[in-house]
Amino acid sequence: MTYLRNCWYMAGWSDDLPATGGLARTLLDEPVYFYRDEAGVAHALFDRCPHRFAPLSKGWVEDGAAVCAYHGLAFNGEGRCVRNPHGPVTRALDVRAYPVAEAYRALWIWPGDPALADPALIRDLDFLAAAPDTAFNKGYIRGTGHYQLFVDNILDLSHTDFLHPDTLGGGSITRTPGEVEERPDGIIAMSWRPMNEVPIPLALGRLPPGVDRVDSWTEVEWSAPGVIKLVAGAVPTGAPREQGGNSINVHIFTPETASTSHYFFASTRDFRLDDAALNEETRRTRQHIFETEDEPMIAAQQERIGDADFWSLRPALLKIDKGAVLVRRRMDALIAAETEAA
Amino acid sequence: MTYLRNCWYMAGWSDDLPATGGLARTLLDEPVYFYRDEAGVAHALFDRCPHRFAPLSKGWVEDGAAVCAYHGLAFNGEGRCVRNPHGPVTRALDVRAYPVAEAYRALWIWPGDPALADPALIRDLDFLAAAPDTAFNKGYIRGTGHYQLFVDNILDLSHTDFLHPDTLGGGSITRTPGEVEERPDGIIAMSWRPMNEVPIPLALGRLPPGVDRVDSWTEVEWSAPGVIKLVAGAVPTGAPREQGGNSINVHIFTPETASTSHYFFASTRDFRLDDAALNEETRRTRQHIFETEDEPMIAAQQERIGDADFWSLRPALLKIDKGAVLVRRRMDALIAAETEAA
Amino acid sequence: MTYLRNCWYMAGWSDDLPATGGLARTLLDEPVYFYRDEAGVAHALFDRCPHRFAPLSKGWVEDGAAVCAYHGLAFNGEGRCVRNPHGPVTRALDVRAYPVAEAYRALWIWPGDPALADPALIRDLDFLAAAPDTAFNKGYIRGTGHYQLFVDNILDLSHTDFLHPDTLGGGSITRTPGEVEERPDGIIAMSWRPMNEVPIPLALGRLPPGVDRVDSWTEVEWSAPGVIKLVAGAVPTGAPREQGGNSINVHIFTPETASTSHYFFASTRDFRLDDAALNEETRRTRQHIFETEDEPMIAAQQERIGDADFWSLRPALLKIDKGAVLVRRRMDALIAAETEAA
Ligand code: FES
Ligand code: FES
Ligand code: FES
CATH class of the missing domain: 3.90.380.10 (Naphthalene 1,2-dioxygenase Alpha Subunit; Chain A, domain 1)
Structure with missing residues (x-):
């Protein structure tokens, strides 16, 4: 199905994504894995390991990176592979990352071109935060x-x-x-x-x-x-x-x-x-x-x-x-x- | 799937269709809503409102007409829209009605050309009624x-x-x-x-x-x-x-x-x-x-x-x-x- | 889906197939009915009667033949129809049979050309039998x-x-x-x-x-x-x-x-x-x-x-x-x- 991609979609309430544990949610037909790093910053990765396609949401977070539970590849919030226990880390091991923003008590995701993902484009819902x-x-x-x-x-x-x-x-x-x-x-x-x-x-x-x-x-x-x-x-x-x-x-x-x-x-x-x-x-x-x-x-x-x-x-x-x-x-x-x- | 259309199909036993409450049943791949008017006469409508496609079977019967529970359009037993709370009633608001007959303790529906729907074509099963x-x-x-x-x-x-x-x-x-x-x-x-x-x-x-x-x-x-x-x-x-x-x-x-x-x-x-x-x-x-x-x-x-x-x-x-x-x-x-x- | 056909596939453990009662199992997208004759020899038939396509696994075994529970056709372990209660037995009534072997505590089936089904081609797993x-x-x-x-x-x-x-x-x-x-x-x-x-x-x-x-x-x-x-x-x-x-x-x-x-x-x-x-x-x-x-x-x-x-x-x-x-x-x-x- 064809969706509008260059816009912010609400992906959840902020508290749907706990400090540890992550959140797996399908959005626009795509499985997405949300997690927070140690600083509490939210990240969103395509929920499919580039290696053998295990869902990253079955794994855990270590040093701010999402670790695949099948063979241990680890990816940071930008989708960069930061650990390959079995050999060199190469860019072929990266996974798709989505721009994420947190505003007005909610999580927002940008499924389109990351270069265009300006958080100022999120609809102003300040009354939610202010209440x-x-x-x-x-x-x-x-x-x-x-x-x-x-x-x-x-x-x-x-x-x-x-x-x-x-x-x-x-x-x-x-x-x-x-x-x-x-x-x-x-x-x-x-x-x-x-x-x-x-x-x-x-x-x-x-x-x-x-x-x-x-x-x-x-x-x-x-x-x-x-x-x-x-x-x-x-x-x-x-x-x-x-x-x-x-x-x-x-x-x-x-x-x-x-x-x-x-x-x-x-x-x-x-x-x-x-x-x-x-x-x-x-x-x-x-x-x-x-x-x-x-x-x-x-x-x-x-x-x-x-x-x-x-x-x-x-x-x-x-x-x-x-x-x-x-x-x-x-x-x-x-x-x-x-x-x-x- | 292609079905024979110009013939009577049994749609239910007469008592499957109560005086009030209606009956939703799929026949020949089509969802049909059966209901009785105040006189107890059975009617059958395509069970999909022409407006936004809500099932009419989620609604109720008022003055012998089936009322859509979503925005209140009402249809009589011939499928004619008889009420539009939001503007004029036009023929564009009609819904498909099926000829219905009741005979031999059963309900019969004719999914084909209504002009051909002669109740005399229903198979004679008078022994059922006579028993x-x-x-x-x-x-x-x-x-x-x-x-x-x-x-x-x-x-x-x-x-x-x-x-x-x-x-x-x-x-x-x-x-x-x-x-x-x-x-x-x-x-x-x-x-x-x-x-x-x-x-x-x-x-x-x-x-x-x-x-x-x-x-x-x-x-x-x-x-x-x-x-x-x-x-x-x-x-x-x-x-x-x-x-x-x-x-x-x-x-x-x-x-x-x-x-x-x-x-x-x-x-x-x-x-x-x-x-x-x-x-x-x-x-x-x-x-x-x-x-x-x-x-x-x-x-x-x-x-x-x-x-x-x-x-x-x-x-x-x-x-x-x-x-x-x-x-x-x-x-x-x-x-x-x-x-x-x- | 395309599978390798000319080889032995393990179909079950030998004791998955009891002396009476048979076993229905889908293998390579095909429903297969396994049963044992009076001598305990395992047979495997395509689990679909050639008459009206009832599963043979809904039937029973009589005189070493699988009897279809719908109209009583019976098939021996080679798939030959051996009884037609309603007329002459002809080859048009045969069902597909699969070569079966029993080795190393397991049942093996050959889904390809029966002429090539040499049990010597089963992988040697004698240590299973010997344990x-x-x-x-x-x-x-x-x-x-x-x-x-x-x-x-x-x-x-x-x-x-x-x-x-x-x-x-x-x-x-x-x-x-x-x-x-x-x-x-x-x-x-x-x-x-x-x-x-x-x-x-x-x-x-x-x-x-x-x-x-x-x-x-x-x-x-x-x-x-x-x-x-x-x-x-x-x-x-x-x-x-x-x-x-x-x-x-x-x-x-x-x-x-x-x-x-x-x-x-x-x-x-x-x-x-x-x-x-x-x-x-x-x-x-x-x-x-x-x-x-x-x-x-x-x-x-x-x-x-x-x-x-x-x-x-x-x-x-x-x-x-x-x-x-x-x-x-x-x-x-x-x-x-x-x-x-x-
Ligand atoms: S599937 Fe993720 S590391 Fe192998
Ligand atoms: S969907 Fe029936 S009136 Fe709107
Ligand atoms: S379906 Fe098997 S005998 Fe008729």
Whole structure:
């Protein structure tokens, strides 16, 4: 499968990669071995020894180098062979290394040309790093489904009204046309601003007593390859937005294979910052909903799509698809440009 | 895989499809969603929403229409989109519907041209509907094996002497040449009439004391695509057939995929009509034999055949194959005619 | 996948095939049914009935013939149909038979031209037969991985220093260049003779108190298709080799499919011949190491290689690969010669 290569993909949460022990994860159909050296710096190597193709992830780390457990070749974080117990070290023994960066509590990998791997190109998600631990929660799902199906799911939030009627959906997103905006910085944004609407079920308990109508906002900002920021909040109808708190979230998707994805999500907020119980409740609720409602639906879509190309099945287009279709076209164009350049 | 399309396939027993809740079943490699409207009428839709390909079987029924659980499109029993919460309803939002009929306690589906779907073409199995509940029992197996292997199994009953020596086989079918007949109405019939033979083990307990020789009959009538009626009975040698009761059965096979099949079977009789215990005993015995002896053998054949075409493996032909080979040739001709016409 | 066909492959240990009951095993991608006749002689038939392709292994043996459980055709050990309950026996009903031999406590099969199947071509492993039961132990693993990966594992024993550091490896093999020899009789031999080296961990308990340096030898002799004899021993440094006992072993690999293998191993010795406890301890240790360390590593290599051709991935060559590469080239040449001749 053809992926966009010259961009940063989220590979994991920083704490998915412990100080010792490493992490084996398949990304863009490639097995990757992550490990930390003694200084704690993360490295990523193609998880296949150049000798006899043993996974490096079956080995261990010694002097900052990944040691193959089969015959002991050792590779540093740049993929250079630094030890051959059986003869001279030559460049033929090097393994492919990937540029890695650590930012915003996450690990990022650049599967394309290393010369282009500028960490400044990582999407700015500083609010994740800045949030206190009591106002930051996160989760991970290894899900079935092409990553673009997961992206669709967030860009088309009307699904909440049908798939999550008891929690996230109350009908207001469906009743409110979403605005789409293509920004010069590469972001494709969608926003919904339901006015004087019923609040979503999850919000009910948190509103002041007697309030059953709200003005709310949901704002989604996508950037390639699949990094989405989502801000949502509500105030009693007529109140100024400043009075309402914001839930500030990310949904980040990285392809594992053509039909499976890594789904990373996190939630912060700008209110009740030290409420650890609310934080844990939010974490649990989100993990539960995404795991038991979204992922199974996307896995079911994938099963029906099978190996077919999405467009070849001629999906019926609805107005709600505008954002998702823009994103799919953007990704297709980026991939085509990269393929041509190559 | 190429299937005969312009014909009725049994899709399930009527009670496989409850008043609410629907039924998802793959038939001829296609996922189908069956549901009943408020009047209890059964409908069948291609189980893939035209929007983003979610299975309709993950949704629910509202006002007689199947609602997609992802973004709420609703489709009536003819596949017409009758609700789009996100904009105008257009014909581009329709989904494929299949003609469905309910007859003889079973659901039937027509995967071909709907204009040709005449319920009068369903094989007459009125004896199933007419039987009292105490003389009707049925079962279902989702089995591994091309449906034609399952059809072979019934058209070549000499297998009972080797595969079911403790129950259905006593050697008499093998010792008695079967008669084959091609009838003008499309039925291919086989019959065996062993005279003065040992009874099959299952019959032993039901014969009058002292009787150890019987005249018996086994009559099989196949029609496309895989609907088989089987009548069997026995009398003490020399007695007139009228004195013997008949076990009257169906074995109906519908392809799920190229290598898996739906096996529906039922048994009625024209004696001891109100004997509920005998009825239950018959049901249990048949389910047990088909599940533990026939299906595993057919699954093992399928494994040995793999993806190969049956004829390409050049099966050795025995006299007992006459009926099964006629049926295979008939099916090949019907499929070829349909393919040419298309 | 293309295999060398005109040679003897080990198909099992003799006691894998009981007096009654038979054995179904896939070899070189072909399902084979082994059974013994009344005289105990082993036979091997293609495990697929020529009639409707039921596995013969689902049947039984009668009068020295394998009876198909579906419709009762029976085949003798030469594959000749000897009974057709439904009509005349013809040569069209024969099934393929494989030459089988039993030698050195093992079953051998010849998948090539039967006219060439001379039992004298079986590799001489008389030491297996000659060993008393208290100095013979064996095992079997059905492993994931192309058989050549398993062969590599034995021809490149430096892996013991990294994969088995607590048992078989002490670093001495890695520190000692191996000698390779191509012999006129088709054997490719490797040997290591570490002098004044640390003993391997497993040997420590068996050396005289105070001895912490040994002279040792490990000698490996491969012959096609994958039969390896391995002799190893050690003496306190400076002592004559005659004072040391030899552990005399086989590692025999037979392809099951392109990516799975049968791994047969056995161990004998020329010291403490009646020590049944040592024998059992050796058996258990070897089974444990091969099953929990070697096979998982080879399975992991196979997963990384996938369907690719080994050489197409351009493995980096180390000095330790000399023997394994010679063997791979020899096998390629033998297969090419056979393919051309055909
Ligand atoms: S496979 Fe890694 S060192 Fe041999
Ligand atoms: S997938 Fe069915 S309505 Fe969107
Ligand atoms: S399949 Fe073996 S006798 Fe019919």
